Amino acid sequence: AQKITQTQPGMFVQEKEAVTLDCTYDTSDQSYGLFWYKQPSSGEMIFLIYQGSYDEQNATEGRYSLNFQKARKSANLVISASQLGDSAMYFCAMREGIQGAQKLVFGQGTRLTINP
Amino acid sequence: SAVISQKPSRDICQRGTSLTIQCQVDSQVTMMFWYRQQPGQSLTLIATANQGSEATYESGFVIDKFPISRPNLTFSTLTVSNMSPEDSSIYLCSVEQPRTLKGLGTGIVYTFGSGTRLTVV
Numbered sequence: 001a002q003k004i005t006q007t008q009p010g011m012f013v014q015e016k017e018a019v020t021l022d023c024t025y026d027t028s029d030q031s032y033g034l035f036w037y038k039q040p041s042s043g044e045m046i047f048l049i050y051q052g053s054y055d056e057q058n059a060t061e062g063r064y065s066l067n068f069q070k071a072r073k074s075a076n077l078v079i080s081a082s083q084l085g086d087s088a089m090y091f092c093a094m095r096e097g098i099q100g101a102q103k104l105v106f107g108q109g110t111r112l113t114i115n116p
Numbered sequence: 117s118a119v120i121s122q123k124p125s126r127d128i129c130q131r132g133t134s135l136t137i138q139c140q141v142d143s144q145v146t147m148m149f150w151y152r153q154q155p156g157q158s159l160t161l162i163a164t165a166n167q168g169s170e171a172t173y174e175s176g177f178v179i180d181k182f183p184i185s186r187p188n189l190t191f192s193t194l195t196v197s198n199m200s201p202e203d204s205s206i207y208l209c210s211v212e213q214p215r216t217l218k219g220l221g222t223g224i225v226y227t228f229g230s231g232t233r234l235t236v237v
Contacts, residue, residue: 035225043206045159045228050217061218091158095226102212103149104226106158 003027004092004107011112013082020067021077021110023092029053032096034075035104036066039089048090051075079112087114118143118213122229129199129236136195137232139209144189146212149226150182153206162207165192199236207232 005024013019025034036048051059051066059066067076079086092107119142129135139148150162162182163171171184185193196203209229217223 033223037228043153043208043231043233045208045210045231047215047225047227050223050225052223059217095224103161103164104159104210106160108158 003105004094006092006107006110008110009108011110013112013114015084015114015116016081018078018080019082019086019112021079021090021092021112023075023077023107025073025075025092025094027073027094027096029096032094034066034068035093035095036064036075036077037091037093038086039091039109041088045091049077082114084114084116087112117215117225118145118211118227120209120211120227120229122209122232124232125230126233127235129234131200131236133199134195134197135199135234136193137207137209138193139191139229141190141211143213146189148186148192149210150184150192150194151208151210151228153208153231155204159208162194196234199234201236204234204236207234 003026007022032053034051038046049059049061049064049066051068058068063080065078089109089111091109093104095102095104121140123138148165151159153159161174162177163173165171165184165186167186167189183195208231210226212224214222215225
């Protein structure tokens with residue numbers, strides 16, 4: 001079963017608009033972490049934001065915020081005031097458990113295109 | 117945050133040959149992770165490498181095809197052996213590290229190398 005689901009293969013947004021990238025997850029663990037990464041065409045993976053399962057407040061990092069709805073098992077990324085440089089692939093990922101070799105499981109990604 | 121130097125950044129290789137990818141971290145880390153990203157796909161974990169022990173491989177990946185070395189706490193290599201065109205992918209190494217997160221104190225995040233774009237012809 002897919003652990004991380006990103007239902008939007010592609011998104012097109014006008015510059016300066018806000019955009020929401022969807023992510024739902026599936027886990028039976030009580031302790032887990034959710035991540036968003038940006039991958040430009042160069043291929044590098046850039047960490048954007050993290051939300052822990054016990055964090056009561058939604059995470060924010062600059063123009064990025066994470067809309068965490070635990071009961072719905074969703075962790076949507078919100079980018080405010082989008083810029084041309086935000087055009088990239090965006091991956092949602094989950095880390096399960098608190099002990100042992102934790103690893104990240106990635107969703108299929110959303111390709112975001114910002115139009116001028 | 118840790119800086120990871122990954123080499124080579126790209127290569128074009130003949131089928132049947134092998135390529136060794138290196139990752140050097142500027143600080144000591146317990147675990148290093150190797151991922152494969154096939155064209156147009158997401159990242160898939162190949163294996164987890166601890167210093168001083170054999171790497172732990174994920175389902176579908178075997179040591180004969182993807183041997184990994186981890187000689188110390190700052191360095192690891194991944195070899196792609198007996199390559200075929202199906203091995204054409206981006207390969208990325210990753211490490212766990214503590215990082216100050218706004219409003220949350222210190223958390224563990226994953227930092228990635230810049231990736232190796234491999235084309236097998």
